[in-house]
Amino acid sequence: MLRTLSLALSFGAIMSLAVAMPSRARAIEIQEVTSPKGITAWLVEDDTVPIVNMQFAFRGGSVQDPADKSGLANLASGLLDEGAGDLDSKAFQTRLDNLNIKLSFDTGRDAFYGSMKTLTANADEAFNLTKLALTEPRFDDEPVARIKAQILSKLRSDETDPNELARRAWAKTLFGDHPYARTGDGTEESVEELTGADLKGFAERNLARDNLVVAVVGAIDAETLKGRLDEVFGDLPEKADLKPIADVTAAAGKTAHVDLPVPQTSIRLGGPGIKRDDPDFIPAYIADHILGGGTFSSRFYREIREERGLAYSVGTSLVPFDHAGVWVGAAATRADAAQEAVDLMVKEVKDMAENGPTDEELADAKSYLTGNYALRFDSSGKIAKQLLAIQLDHLGIDYVDKRNELINAVTREDVQRAAKRVYGEPPSVITVGPAAS
Known part of the structure; x- marks a missing residue:
């Protein structure tokens, strides 16, 4: 099977990321070999x-x-x-x-x-x-x-x-x-x-x-x-002897604290997400980018680092395991500001679930995610890793052709629906650091 993948690199995306790559489209032929x-x-x-x-x-x-x-x-x-x-x-x-x-x-x-x-x-x-x-x-x-x-x-x-x-x-x-x-x-x-x-x-x-x-x-x-x-x-056994693993739904609304005598408190948030084969995964991926996945453009980054200086690094990610969908948010801050940071993170999660993104946030996220995708294919090692991941996720040999189209087709309503599914329940909150005074 042979697919031709056109990965167009925009000048703006290249310059914004300071990556020296050709501005012309690259054609990559993927062959399925048996x-x-x-x-x-x-x-x-x-x-x-x-x-x-x-x-x-x-x-x-x-x-x-x-x-x-x-x-x-x-x-x-x-x-x-x-x-x-x-x-x-x-x-x-x-x-x-x-x-x-x-x-x-x-x-x-x-x-x-x-x-x-x-x-x-x-x-x-x-x-x-x-x-x-x-x-x-x-x-x-x-x-x-x-x-x-x-x-x-x-x-x-x-x-x-x-x-x-x-x-x-x-x-x-x-x-x-x-x-x-x-x-x-x-x-x-x-x-x-x-x-x-x-x-x-x-x-x-x-x-x-x-x-x-x-x-x-x-x-x-x-x-x-x-x-x-x-x-x-060829000399490996024909069949693996794998035990069945049950699907599981991640817990929401739980809290846990680990006492540790250190100056900073590490924070983790999380809850049920969606798996990679869910039709709402791409809209949820965009919601995650807007909430905390976009390193310098996310709501978490703006509210927690830029506006208040509570954390140097803060973000979120979707984690689509084979047997569970889950999301995670993470930050580290000084111990006396930990509760303030947690409250802000929970507030932003709730707002995303209830209101979704703005039109401007959605447009910016689409532009970044589609423009940045080609940078995952700028070396043989990166290409091989991408092709392996696509196979593991059962996305099909034509996925790279379709991926940006799938993102561009997402509407604000799609993201709001997916955000409500992922962030609609109160997150579980885990902290590690000094005991609260």
């Missing part, structure tokens, strides 16, 4: 530089961690490139470094991610090392102990980090006993108990062909990629 073993990838051929960038993901993520083994996916992400096949950790890492191959893994709540970038001259070795990491990881005692120690050190540091404590309390308050309430990093107790056998079990259950998504950008053609896909992923 290997002989049935592995599908989206490909953008680009021979400008002799580099191949591959981004891939396995649906599942940290929500698949057993309740008593939280942090398992995160630990695995740090160990897949620490020895595989007949190469121990040092030999594997030396091979990557000597050939300037960038291979890494990471986990989110709903997916486990991998990334590989190589010069075409070293492509044979790069694809082979990626295959070994996925199909023959060693999980030797030394690297397991070393990476666990790094994670444990971070977990101990997090115990005095206001932002991390606020993030944890926000998840627990909104999601209760659902897997989304657990931190993907795990706890000191759970990480200490993880073993090489646990890691092997993770790889066997989670890394398979049926939950795999792949995007490739660079100096490689479709026929060559077909062979590479089978080479890297």
Whole structure:
């Protein structure tokens, strides 16, 4: 399948963001490539530089961690490139470094991610090392102990980090006993108990062909990629053994406070949102931009930072998980101003729910969001990440063609309707800092 995507860059958008890019439209051809073993990838051929960038993901993520083994996916992400096949950790890492191959893994709540970038001259070795990491990881005692120690050190540091404590309390308050309430990093107790056998079990259950998504950008053609896909992923199990995850509605109207003797109070707001496949997601995305997502133009920024100087950084975001829609607002301010900041944030959320945006706010948001979109495609790495995200969200190979049209078609009534759905209930409020006097 072949799609041609025209990404027009306006002079105004470029200048406002101080990004030096061509002002002419760029045409990007996305090909849907399927290997002989049935592995599908989206490909953008680009021979400008002799580099191949591959981004891939396995649906599942940290929500698949057993309740008593939280942090398992995160630990695995740090160990897949620490020895595989007949190469121990040092030999594997030396091979990557000597050939300037960038291979890494990471986990989110709903997916486990991998990334590989190589010069075409070293492509044979790069694809082979990626295959070994996925199909023959060693999980030797030394690297397991070393990476666990790094994670444990971070977990101990997090115990005095206001932002991390606020993030944890926000998840627990909104999601209760659902897997989304657990931190993907795990706890000191759970990480200490993880073993090489646990890691092997993770790889066997989670890394398979049926939950795999792949995007490739660079100096490689479709026929060559077909062979590479089978080479890297063809020996993985056909089906993943994923446990079902229930949908959950985030809690509204709850409050929580974590006492911490620090000068500032970290604030998190949140509540039920909508998932990515909801017809109101684009209008809600615009509402979020106006409320707090637009860094220098949002209501939160204007009212809380510019007008009153209560916070250096303040904002909101929609978080469309696979099994829940949620929104989050965040700020940090001096402890004696925390309640004032919370009150202002809640007031703006309520006003957005009841009245929606002004015509001027809607026009400005559309202009920014459509003009800025092309900047997500100004490098091979960014293109690959965008194509991966579009596939994970089931948006279709023509989404980049349609995305700005979808935004421009949104009316003020659409945004007001979506804003009422997302912000209509009182938000849950979480604070971390000194106890209120």
